[in-house]
Amino acid sequence: MITEEQINDLVLQLHRLLPELGNNNxxxxxxxxxxxxxxxxxxxxxxxKEVDDLSERLSELLESTDSAQAALIRSLLMQ
Structure with missing residues (x-):
């Protein structure tokens, strides 16, 4: 069972990770x-949303390049 102190510690960790709250802290x-x-x-x-947008842009880029370039880009992404 998780304690209230552990929950508070986790919330504090989240607080530090968030750009908006971390700066205002x-x-x-x-x-x-x-x-x-x-x-x-x-x-x-x-x-x-950003990941989805970037994935869509990458897909469009891969569709517009020749197959050799697309294969190179895919191999770089898999590393």
Whole structure:
């Protein structure tokens, strides 16, 4: 069973990882666990969108290049 102290430690770790909250941490003091969790969900959602956008752009790039270049790019990505 996870303790309240462990939960607080995990929330603090998330707080430090979030760009928005991490930078504001020093100026505004404490941030509620609820806000940290909301910001974490938002951040992860935005990262997923960025990954999808980049994947789409990469697919378009691979479609527009010749097969040798596309094979090279794929092999580099697999490393």
């Amino acid at each position: 020093r100026r505004s003091g404490k941030v509620s666990a609820s806000r940290v969790l909301q910001e974490t969900c938002s951040y992860i959602t935005n990262l997923n």
